[in-house]
Amino acid sequence: MLVIRILRFVFGYMYFSAHGGFAERFINLCAGKKIPIWDVKYVENGITAYTTASAEKLIYEQAEKAGMIIEPVGRHGIPYFIRRYRFRFGVAIGLILTLVFTIILSSMVWYVRVEGYSELTEEQILNELEAAGLKPGVFKSKIDVKDLQMTMLYKIDQLSWISVNINGSTAVVEVRERKKPPEIIDTGKPSNIVAGHDGEIIKLEVYQGEGEVEEGSAVVKGDLLISGVETLETGKVLFHRARGSAIARTERDIVSVYNFSFSAKKRTSEKLRYSIYFFGLVIPLAPIQEADESYKTSHMLMSDETVLPVGIIRERFSSYSQGTLKLTKEQLRLLTLSDFYSQQKEKLSKVQEKKSSKFEINMSDSLCKVKGSYVCVEEIGVEKFFEVVR
Amino acid sequence: MAKSKNDSKGKPEQKESIMTKLASELEVPSEVLPGVFHMELLENREAVIDGCKGVQEYNDERIILKLNKKTVTFLGLNLELKAFTNERVIISGYIANIGFSD
Numbered sequence: 001m002l003v004i005r006i007l008r009f010v011f012g013y014m015y016f017s018a019h020g021g022f023a024e025r026f027i028n029l030c031a032g033k034k035i036p037i038w039d040v041k042y043v044e045n046g047i048t049a050y051t052t053a054s055a056e057k058l059i060y061e062q063a064e065k066a067g068m069i070i071e072p073v074g075r076h077g078i079p080y081f082i083r084r085y086r087f088r089f090g091v092a093i094g095l096i097l098t099l100v101f102t103i104i105l106s107s108m109v110w111y112v113r114v115e116g117y118s119e120l121t122e123e124q125i126l127n128e129l130e131a132a133g134l135k136p137g138v139f140k141s142k143i144d145v146k147d148l149q150m151t152m153l154y155k156i157d158q159l160s161w162i163s164v165n166i167n168g169s170t171a172v173v174e175v176r177e178r179k180k181p182p183e184i185i186d187t188g189k190p191s192n193i194v195a196g197h198d199g200e201i202i203k204l205e206v207y208q209g210e211g212e213v214e215e216g217s218a219v220v221k222g223d224l225l226i227s228g229v230e231t232l233e234t235g236k237v238l239f240h241r242a243r244g245s246a247i248a249r250t251e252r253d254i255v256s257v258y259n260f261s262f263s264a265k266k267r268t269s270e271k272l273r274y275s276i277y278f279f280g281l282v283i284p285l286a287p288i289q290e291a292d293e294s295y296k297t298s299h300m301l302m303s304d305e306t307v308l309p310v311g312i313i314r315e316r317f318s319s320y321s322q323g324t325l326k327l328t329k330e331q332l333r334l335l336t337l338s339d340f341y342s343q344q345k346e347k348l349s350k351v352q353e354k355k356s357s358k359f360e361i362n363m364s365d366s367l368c369k370v371k372g373s374y375v376c377v378e379e380i381g382v383e384k385f386f387e388v389v390r
Numbered sequence: 391m392a393k394s395k396n397d398s399k400g401k402p403e404q405k406e407s408i409m410t411k412l413a414s415e416l417e418v419p420s421e422v423l424p425g426v427f428h429m430e431l432l433e434n435r436e437a438v439i440d441g442c443k444g445v446q447e448y449n450d451e452r453i454i455l456k457l458n459k460k461t462v463t464f465l466g467l468n469l470e471l472k473a474f475t476n477e478r479v480i481i482s483g484y485i486a487n488i489g490f491s492d
Contacts, residue, residue, distance in 0.1 A: 028444040031474045040471035042450035049471075 012053030012077030019046030021067025029062040053079045108279055109138050110169035110309050117175050120158055128155050129173060136309030137280025140166055170306070189385055190239035193226040195219040196382035199248030209242030219248065225381055239388055246381035249355070252374045254347060256340035259367040260332055266323040275313040282313065291317035332368045333361075340370040353377040427457040434485040436472075437464065442479040445471070453481055463489045 018026060023046060030037050030051075035058050040049040046068065051059050053075070063070045085091050112134060114125050129135065132151045134143060145164045152162050161176040193209070198220045204211055209226045213219060228242035271291070275284040277298065295318070300311035327335065348354070355375040362369045409426055413419070427441030439455060439462070446461060447454040448471065453464045469483035 024445045024448045027448060027471065027474060031444070031477075034475070036473075036475055038473045040448075040474070042448060042469070047448070 008052070009077045012075070012079035013050050014053060014056050014072055015048070015050050015074045015076070016059070016070050016072050017043065017046060017048045018063055018068040018070050019043075020069050021063070023047045023066070023068065026063055026066035026068050029065055030059065033058065033062060035059055035062065048073070053077060105279075106169065107139055107141065108136075108169065109134065109140055109143070109166065109171050110136055110279075111306050112136060112171045112173060114173045114175065117177065119177055120156065120175070125152075125156070125173065125175065128152060131155075134164065134171055134173075135280055137278075140169075143171075185241065185243070187241050189241060190228045190388060191241050191383050191385045192224055192228050193242045193244055193246065193381040194384050195221055195223045195225055195246070195248070195380050197221055197248070197250050197252075197378075197380045199250035199378075199380055201225075201246060201248050202377065203245070203247040205245040207243040207245075209240050209244065211244070213246075219380075228386070242383070244381065245379060247352070247377060248380045250376050250378055250380065252347065252351075252376055254340060254343050254372045254374075255369065256336050256343060256371075257367055257369045258327075258332055258336045258339065260327050262325045262327050262332075262335065264323065264325050265320040266325075267318055268321050269317075269319045271317045273315045273317065275315070277309070277311045277313050279309045289317040291319050293318045293320070329363070333363065336368040336370050337361075340372065344372060348374065348376065351376040351378045425458045427460075427462075429462070431485075434466075435482060437481045437485060437488070439479045439481070440477060442474070442477050445474070445479075450483070455479060459492065461491050463487075463491070465489070 023042075026047075027037070027040065029035075035051065035055045037049045037051045037055075037059070040047050056072075060070055112126060112129060114122050114129075117125060126135075129148075129152065132148050132155070134148055143164075143166065145166070148164055149162050153159055158177050159175055160178040163174045165172045165174070198218075200218050201213055201215050204213060204215055204225065206226050209228045210230055212224045212227050219225065225246045226242040226244045228240045230238040230240060232238065269291075271289045273284065273286045273289060275282050277283075277300070295316045297314050297316075298311055299314065301308040351374075353376065355377060357375075358373045360369075360371045362371075413426070425441075427439060429440075430438045432438075439457075441457055442455050443458065444456040445453070446456050450469050451465065451467060453469050453471065455462050455464075464481055464485055465487040467484040467486070469481060469485070472480035472482050474480075
């Protein structure tokens with residue numbers, strides 16, 4: 001019954017009342033002419049019934065023959081809707097444009113999702129995919145999946161396998177990264193291991209070559225720790241690539257000094273520019289600004305966790321001039337400490353263990369000085385290659 | 391034993407059409423034969439009649455349909471002609487009585 005109702009709505013139907021004359025004759029004439037009428041109800045001096053939109057004109061003839069007068073009560077369905085709005089060109093154009101846009105947009109890639117990466121970054125893969133022709137806004141029909149996969153494998157050496165699947169408007173890119181083979185040590189080139197820093201040797205492990213220092217001995221930067229030159233009893237000399245580990249106790253100092261007048265860049269102007277991003281097409285709303293630095297942020301529409309290729313791009317253009325800042329005491333202290341901690345992070349990154357540490361902060365009228373003294377345990381061996389002249 | 395004319399006048403005469411006889415002899419469903427009407431009832435709420443040649447009378451208490459050689463009368467309440475297409479009529483409503491006449 002629901003299907004019949006849907007069909008009637010699609011093809012349109014009219015509810016009418018017919019009065020006067022002979023209802024039976026009217027029904028028989030309609031049946032004879034194969035004019036569909038249904039739900040015929042008896043009312044005083046006539047009937048009410050339904051007929052199709054296409055048969056509307058025909059029933060008037062039959063009603064006239066039967067001496068009845070037809071009065072339409074209601075018209076329903078798509079044909080009547082179209083007839084009612086047939087002169088509203090805006091609606092028609094809107095519907096056509098909607099249809100065209102729907103067809104065009106559904107044939108495009110809206111979102112590219114990358115799965116299975118670990119060492120590589122998503123941005124790196126997306127950039128290569130974009131260069132190879134896969135990005136939001138491209139037509140699905142223009143993507144040659146096999147060619148794209150081959151190009152990606154060729155361009156990104158770390159990839160061992162890639163699969164591009166286009167599901168609806170989403171391109172799902174699955175990747176597998178190549179496992180790195182173990183590093184092959186070039187034993188053909190002779191080398192020594194020397195001290196990279198002053199210290200006291202705690203532990204010396206020699207894998208290849210000859211140990212030149214004892215555990216507990218003090219060394220200075222550049223001292224030979226493991227030699228790659230081996231002299232045999234026969235008097236012959238062999239050259240190796242020295243390999244081993246030299247763990248030593250070292251002393252390190254980190255100093256950070258700043259004064260109250262601080263040379264810094266001062267922002268002189270800042271301008272914003274907005275652009276509309278629509279399926280890969282960027283429409284700027286203002287001309288490009290001249291600036292020392294620009295910073296771009298994108299605000300894309302989202303549906304659940306899917307980023308849609310429609311949004312606004314905001315660019316901030318900043319110009320700077322070199323100037324001198326007069327710092328307050330607190331600012332100077334914070335600046336010096338901040339520099340000190342970043343130095344500490346960088347210089348002590350390879351230290352295995354910190355045995356002890358001591359800090360000093362000196363604030364005078366003109367400057368602030370932060371000093372850190374550390375006793376560390378670390379690897380000090382540095383490989384140094386040498387040439388053999390025959 | 392031969393029946394007298396008077397005996398036959400006393401009872402309503404049961405005429406059987408040639409087509410019905412033929413269908414009966416050949417064991418063929420009679421509704422497939424031309425000129426034979428077929429009626430189905432869904433309780434006393436709906437009646438589907440195939441082979442209707444026209445509507446003789448129509449109101450919400452009485453509907454008389456013309457069949458091939460007979461007429462059928464539906465008596466009841468709120469009777470309604472749900473559909474009338476290709477000699478098929480659907481009558482709905484409260485059907486109280488159905489009568490046939492030649």
